[in-house]
Amino acid sequence: MDIAPLRSAVSGAVLAAEDQGWDAARASHAGVGRPDVIVRVSSLDDVSEAVRFAAASRRVAVVRGGGHSAWCTLDEGVLIDLSALDAVEVVEDSEGGALVRIGGGARWGDVARILSDQGLGISSGDTASVGVGGLTLGGGIGWMVRAWGLAADQLVGAQLVTAEGEVVEVSDASHPDLLWALRGGGGNFGIVTRFDFRAHDLPAVVFAELGLSGDARTLLAALRDVLATAPRELTVTYMDVPAMDPNAPAGATIAACWAGADEDALRAALAPLLAVDGVVENDLAVREYPDILLDHPAPEPDQQMPGFIGGNTLVVDLDEATIDALVAFRESTPASVLFLRSLGGAYGDVPQEATPFPARDATWFAMAGGFDIPGLVDDAERARLASAWAAIEDRGAGVYGNFSTSTDPAFAERIYPTETMARLAAIKTKWDPRNLFARNHNVVPA
Ligand SMILES: Cc1cc2nc3c(=O)[nH]c(=O)nc-3n(C[C@H](O)[C@H](O)[C@H](O)COP(=O)(O)OP(=O)(O)OC[C@H]3O[C@@H](n4cnc5c(N)ncnc54)[C@H](O)[C@@H]3O)c2cc1C
Numbered sequence: 001m002d003i004a005p006l007r008s009a010v011s012g013a014v015l016a017a018e019d020q021g022w023d024a025a026r027a028s029h030a031g032v033g034r035p036d037v038i039v040r041v042s043s044l045d046d047v048s049e050a051v052r053f054a055a056a057s058r059r060v061a062v063v064r065g066g067g068h069s070a071w072c073t074l075d076e077g078v079l080i081d082l083s084a085l086d087a088v089e090v091v092e093d094s095e096g097g098a099l100v101r102i103g104g105g106a107r108w109g110d111v112a113r114i115l116s117d118q119g120l121g122i123s124s125g126d127t128a129s130v131g132v133g134g135l136t137l138g139g140g141i142g143w144m145v146r147a148w149g150l151a152a153d154q155l156v157g158a159q160l161v162t163a164e165g166e167v168v169e170v171s172d173a174s175h176p177d178l179l180w181a182l183r184g185g186g187g188n189f190g191i192v193t194r195f196d197f198r199a200h201d202l203p204a205v206v207f208a209e210l211g212l213s214g215d216a217r218t219l220l221a222a223l224r225d226v227l228a229t230a231p232r233e234l235t236v237t238y239m240d241v242p243a244m245d246p247n248a249p250a251g252a253t254i255a256a257c258w259a260g261a262d263e264d265a266l267r268a269a270l271a272p273l274l275a276v277d278g279v280v281e282n283d284l285a286v287r288e289y290p291d292i293l294l295d296h297p298a299p300e301p302d303q304q305m306p307g308f309i310g311g312n313t314l315v316v317d318l319d320e321a322t323i324d325a326l327v328a329f330r331e332s333t334p335a336s337v338l339f340l341r342s343l344g345g346a347y348g349d350v351p352q353e354a355t356p357f358p359a360r361d362a363t364w365f366a367m368a369g370g371f372d373i374p375g376l377v378d379d380a381e382r383a384r385l386a387s388a389w390a391a392i393e394d395r396g397a398g399v400y401g402n403f404s405t406s407t408d409p410a411f412a413e414r415i416y417p418t419e420t421m422a423r424l425a426a427i428k429t430k431w432d433p434r435n436l437f438a439r440n441h442n443v444v445p446a
Contacts, residue, residue: 001036001037001057001059003016003037003053005053006037006039006049006050006053009049009053010039010041010042010045010046010049010050011042011043011045011046012039012040012041012042012043012046012084013025013039013040014037014038014039014040015037015038015040016037016038017034022038023301025038025040025081026038026079027298027301028064028067028068028072028073028298029066029067029068029129029296029298029299030067030068030069030070030072030073031070031072031073031299031301031305032073032301033062033072033073033074033075033079034075034076035062035074035075035076035077035078035079036059036076036077036078037078037079038079038081039053039078039079039080039081040081040083040084041080041081041082041084041085042084042085044159044161044167044193047080047082047085047104047161047191047193048161048165048166048167049165050078050080051080051161051162051163051164051165051191051436052164052165053078054077054078054080054436055163055164055165055434055436057078059076059077059078060076060077060078060435060436060437060438060439061077061078061080061191061436061437061439062074062076062077062078062079062080062439063080063082063133063187063191063437063439063440064079064080064081064082064083064105064131065082065083065104065105065131065132065133065134066105066107066108066129066130066131066132066133066134066135067083067131068127068129068130068131068134069134069402069405069440070405070406070407071407071439071440074407074439077439080191081105082103082104082105082133082191082193083105084105085103085104085105085106085193085194086103086105086106086107086110087101087102087103087106088100088101088102088103088106088110088111088114088115089101089102090114090115090118090120090199093156093198097198097199098118098120098198098199098200099156099196099197099198099199100115100120100122100196100197100198100199101194101195101196102132102194102195102196102197103132103193103194104132104133104191104192104193104194104195105131105133106131106132106133107128107129107130107131107132108124108125108127108128108129108130108131108132108135108293109127109128109129109290109293109295110128111124111132112124112128112289112290112293113290115199115202115289116202116288116289116290119201119202119203120199120200120201120202121144121199121200121201121202121259121289122144122148122151122154122197122199122200123140123142123143123144123145123147123148123149123150123151123153123154123200124140124142124143124151124293125140125141125142125151125293126142126143126237126292126293126294127293127294127295127296128290128293128294128295129295129296129298132151132195133187133192133195134187134402135151135402136151136152136155136182136195137152137182137184137185137186137187137192138152138184138186138400138401138402138441139151139152139184139355139357139400139401139402140152140402141341141343141365141400141402142235143205143235143257143259143289143292144200144202144235144257144259145235145341145342145343145345145346145347146232146233146234146235146342146343146344146345146346146347147200147232147233147235147259147345147346148200148259148346149346149347149349149350150183150184150347150350150355150357151197152182152183152184152355152357153183153346153347153350153355154197154198154199154200155179155182155183155195155196155197156171156172156196156197156198157169157170157171157172157179157196158170158179158182158192158194158195158196159192159193159194160178160182160189160190160191160192160193161190161191161193162189162190162431162432163190163431163432163433163434163436163437167193168190170182171196177423177427178427178431180354180355180356180423180427181356181423181424181427181428183354183355183356183357184355184356184357185356185416185424185427185443186401186412186440186441186442186443187437187439187440188424188428188432188437188440188442188443189427189428189431189432189437190431190432190437191437200259202259202260202289203260203261204260204261204286204287204288204289205257205258205259205260205261205286205287205288205289205292206257206258206260206261206262206263206265206266206284206285206286206287207255207256207257207258207283207284207285207287207292208255208256208257208266208270208281208283208284208285209253209254209255209256209281209282209283209284210253210254210255210256210270210273210274210279210280210281210282211251211253211279211280211282212251212252212253212254212278212279212280213251213252213278214277214278215278216240216252216327216330216331217320217323217324217327218276218278219238219252219276219278219279220238220318220323220326220327220340221320221323222272222273222276222279223236223238223254223273223340224318224323224363224364225272226269226270226272226273227342227344227363228363230269231265231269232344232345232346233258233259233260233262233265233269234256234257234258234266234269234270234342235256235257235259235341235342235345236254236255236256236257236341236342237254237255237339237340237341237342238252238253238254238338238339238340238341239252239253239254239255239337239338239339239340240252240253240330240337240338240339241337242334242335242336242337253282254273254279256269256270257292261286263284263285263286266284267284306371306372306373306374307371307372308369308370308371308372308405309369309370309371309372309377309382309385309386309389310329310336310367310368310369310370310385310389311367311368311369311389311393311399311404312365312366312367312368312393312399312400312403312404313365313366313367313392313393313395313396313397313398313399314343314358314359314362314364314365314396314397314398314399314400315362315363315364315365315366315395315396315397316359316361316362316363316396316397317363318340318363318364318366321395322366322392322395325388325391325392325395326338326340326366326368326392328388329368329385329388329389329392330368332370332384332385332388333370333381333385335370335371335373335376335377336368336369336370336371336385337367337368337369337371338366338367338368339366339367339368340364340365340366340367341364341365342363342364343362343363343364343365344362344363347360347362348360348361348362348363356416356420356423356424358397358398358399358400358415358416358417358420359396359397359398361397362396362397362398365400366392366396367403368389368392369385369389370385398415398417399414399415400415401415401441404441407439409438409442409444411441412441412442412443415441416443421443422446424443425443425444425445425446426446428443428444428445428446429445429446432445433445
């Protein structure tokens with residue numbers, strides 16, 4: 001492939017395997033890939049040129065925002081690195097609220113810090129280095145999901161570079177179908193160079209960590225009952241992990257976030273839970289929102305991460321049988337994790353057909369898996385874990401694509417219900433008929 005025309009067309013760096021800096025450029029949080037070429041775009045024009053180059057050279061475009069997905073680790077394609085497009089601008093919208101314009105390669109930690117300085121927030125995820133791009137386009141479940149919905153629910157417009165390299169301003173008024181597709185349909189429709197979000201007032205949050213001991217089934221049932229009637233300012237996670245490293249103590253914990261600075265309100269909401277045997281309050285304090293986001297360093301390029309046998313599911317009714325199946329899965333092998341996040345509230349206010357995101361009636365997100373540790377896990381155990389997880393997933397109402405590390409092209413069928421997929425495929429056919437943007441949970445053009 002002759003990359004000389006690309007080098008002369010863009011102002012950002014273009015790297016090939018023989019260039020200095022190649023190894024650093026191809027490493028991301030998710031691992032190390034071997035693309036055909038990497039373009040570190042530095043402007044909107046660069047993005048158009050990179051897309052046109054990928055199309056002309058008949059290579060797939062591999063788009064990297066925050067670099068947390070498995071697609072950045074593939075050994076092919078024109079890798080378009082958006083990380084330099086990270087501007088954040090706050091303007092007043094037509095109703096006097098705050099509209100935030102965010103570059104397509106920005107990361108949530110940086111965005112949250114800039115917004116926090118202005119008393120504002122957008123519901124994002126729990127980790128600072130995750131990209132605005134991947135998280136939003138796939139949905140985005142974060143600490144304010146019950147107060148404000150998904151990250152994608154706050155998206156009101158975008159600037160998109162199409163598969164033809166053209167620039168399109170997307171809004172509900174100009175391209176309602178395209179905006180619909182960007183609210184959960186993934187990176188299938190072009191490269192978003194600017195996301196426009198409606199922000200919310202957020203002076204601070206109250207964050208609590210609860211230590212848990214005792215019967216997990218009883219604790220989870222109590223947590224479910226509290227969330228069934230809790231104000232929507234409250235969002236919680238439940239995490240039960242094995243000892244993995246000295247900074248992450250083994251065992252079960254609940255983290256709770258209150259959208260707002262009212263300590264007493266969080267205490268009141270958690271009171272019934274704190275009355276349960278085995279629940280202790282380790283910490284509860286008013287914090288700035290960016291300070292509660294996690295920040296893991298990227299793994300060393302040669303660090304082998306163990307495989308994960310399990311998955312996630314969107315649960316409508318966290319009944320006793322579902323709790324039992326989740327806890328039994330975790331108990332069946334010490335090297336496993338169980339992770340739940342509360343949904344409902346504003347997440348459930350959004351009509352199902354308003355976005356491509358599945359299962360708006362879900363009240364919980366659950367994820368569990370066993371680690372595929374070489375030498376410890378054999379084929380029989382792998383098969384047992386996979387089948388135990390499949391039975392749990394069957395109880396749910398859908399799968400959240402962003403938390404899947406699968407690069408199986410057929411995986412998108414498990415995320416989107418048939419009618420949603422048909423609508424996404426029609427939009428894909430219009431905007432990317434040759435499937436240039438195929439390295440994502442792929443919607444195949446009709
Ligand atoms: C440590 C960790 C914590 C996480 N926490 C959360 C969480 O709290 N909540 C949650 O909902 N999810 C969470 N996730 C999942 C996360 O949403 C996905 O991994 C997401 O794909 C990451 O986005 P990214 O931009 O960092 O990744 P990337 O790998 O850069 O991109 C992922 C996908 O999005 C596409 N894409 C990215 N940017 C653009 C753009 N500007 N235009 C077009 N396409 C684009 C890419 O092509 C690719 O298909 C977490 C993941 C990790 C690894």
